[in-house]
Amino acid sequence: MADLILHYDRKTSPLKRVHGVNNGPVCYGSLMDVSVYYEKAGIPLVRLHDTNWPNPGEVDIHTIFRDMNRDEDDPASYDFSRTDEYIASVLATGAKIVYRLGESIEHTKVKYYVHPPADMDKWARICVNIIRHYNEGWANGFHYDIRYWEIWNEPDNPDRQCMWSGTPEQYYDLYRIAVTAIKAHDPALKVGGQAATMVNMPFTEGFVAYCRQHELPLDFFTWHTYADDPRQIEANALKARKLLDDAGYIQTESHLNEWNYMRADEGANDEIWRQLWKPGGETFRRNLFERQKNEEGASFIAAVFAMLQDAPVDEANYYDGQPHELYSGLFDAYCIPQKSYRVFEKFESLSVYSSRAEVSVRAEGLYALAMTSENGQSALWVSNFSGESREYTIELEGSSMSATYPTYAEWELLDRSRDFGQVEPARLKDGRVELFLPRNSVLVLRFGREANDGQAAE
Known part of the structure; x- marks a missing residue:
């Protein structure tokens, strides 16, 4: 029995380009710049939060409007x-x-800026003027047509009030005042929140209920998940969608706008997790963040990209894209692309295919998506995130009498020793291919009818 079956003639929806990130390509005062890599990966959506952290000099309200x-x-x-x-x-x-x-x-003992605004109406007017600057040319500004405007980040974060020192009700009021002011200024803008730390917390349930009670616009709902299993993200996606639908927000977009791979060393316990940022936790901390960059983190990213194609998620932003050591799994501190970045870059290459195709996965620990075009060229994307290291059988199912039925196959692999780039022919016999996939690897398997020129035509 085949482990994966590509139903190449069963076309579904277009590819969901879910490889957005948090923050832009420059940091350290623009000394570090990975713009060329953002372009190569076709990063579609950048969320601006913790920009140039831990010393942000832009984006935050207090950096723009310094004297209230x-x-x-x-x-x-x-x-x-x-x-x-x-x-x-x-x-x-x-x-x-x-x-x-x-x-x-703010992880400092003293919190400087994460307090509820003393004058929420004035704060909302400041937000409107920031929007005017970037969309309408106000104050020697621009006409960028930025559509998504998110109100705050993680007011529910339970870690020492590092994101919100007020009550849930104060945040709900801030959202009401801000969304009302922004929508009154430009109803076409998309306004959302709450950047939930956990989608099933009472804070979040209360936020959605408050929005419903006050009949507030909620164009997009944002939530976060740091996980060691793609299924955790999938479960939260379903919870978020149900929460919105049950409240009548059926048209509200669901944005997973912070996510990353967070796995402890084998045998880590709650006490070790509590020591993550304390003296004695240095080795644990290094290992945790290095996992995000290597083949383990890369295969997790590839699995999430595949899983999100059919999950109720409209946009996604990996945390973080800017090149530094903490949470930035795409680059090292010197801007060298890591294996995790190579997954982003390779995922963008799937955009040349016209639509997705159905794929059946029959092996535990594997995640897959398939792409196809009218001329018979197809691609199978497979992450062996947690499956066995063994030979897997991949079957191409469709009419072998079709004029577009593939006649050749070739593959690339990312694993501990490879970063894609080396294209190998695969033996396609009776519509089947057998390939060895190590655990924590990512496979791109392409099918076509003639010698591959590196492009998948429409």
Whole structure:
């Protein structure tokens, strides 16, 4: 029996380009710049949060409007300069933007900016003027047509009030005031929240109920999951969708706008997790973040990309894209692309196919998606995230009498020793291919009817 079956003639929907990231391609005062890699990977959507963390000098409200005593309608009260430059660097890569209106995370004992605004109505007017600057040219601004505007980040975060020092009700009020002001200014903009740390927490349930009770717009709902199993993300996607649908927000988009691979060392317990950021946790910390960059993290990313194709998720943003050591699995501190980045780059190559095709997975620990085009060229994307290291049988199911039925196959693999790039022919016999897939590997298997020129035609 085949482990995977590609039903190449059963076309479904187009590819979901879910390989967005948090933050742009520059950091350390633009000294580090990975713009060329963002372009190669075709990063479709960049969410601006924790930009240039831990010393953000742009995006956050307090970095733009520095003195809350000043007149919010006076352009001279704003300093857009650093944020202008940063946003330009993002848009230059071809990506769209989700602009988080709020503040970056604060792990310091003293919290400086993550408090509820003393004057929420004024705060909302400041947000509107930021929108005017980037979309309408106000204050020597631009016409970028940024559509997504997110109100704050993780007000439900339970870690020492690092994102919100107020009550849930204060956040709900802030959202109501902000969304009302923004929609009154431009109803076409998409406004959302709450950037939930956990989708099933009472805070989040209360937020959606509050929005429903006050009949508030909720164009997109944002939520986060850091996991060691793709099924955790899938389960949260279903919870988020059900929460929205049950409240009548059937048209509300669901955005997984922070996610990453978080797996402890074997045998780690709760006490070790609590020591992650404390003296004594250095080795554990290093191993955890290095896993995000190597073949283990890469195969997790590939599995999530496949799983999200049929999950109720509209957009996704990996955390984090900017090149630094913590949570940035795509690059090292010197901007060298890691195996995880190579998965983003290879995933973008699937965009040349016109539609997805059905694929059946019959082996535990494997995740797959398939692409196809009218001329018979097809591609199978497989992540062996947690399956056995063994030879797998892949079957191509369709009419062998068809003029577009594939006659050849070739493959590339990412694993511990390879980063794609080396294309190998595969023996296609009776519509079957057998390939050895190590655990924590990513396979791209292509089918066609003639010598592959490296392009999949429409």
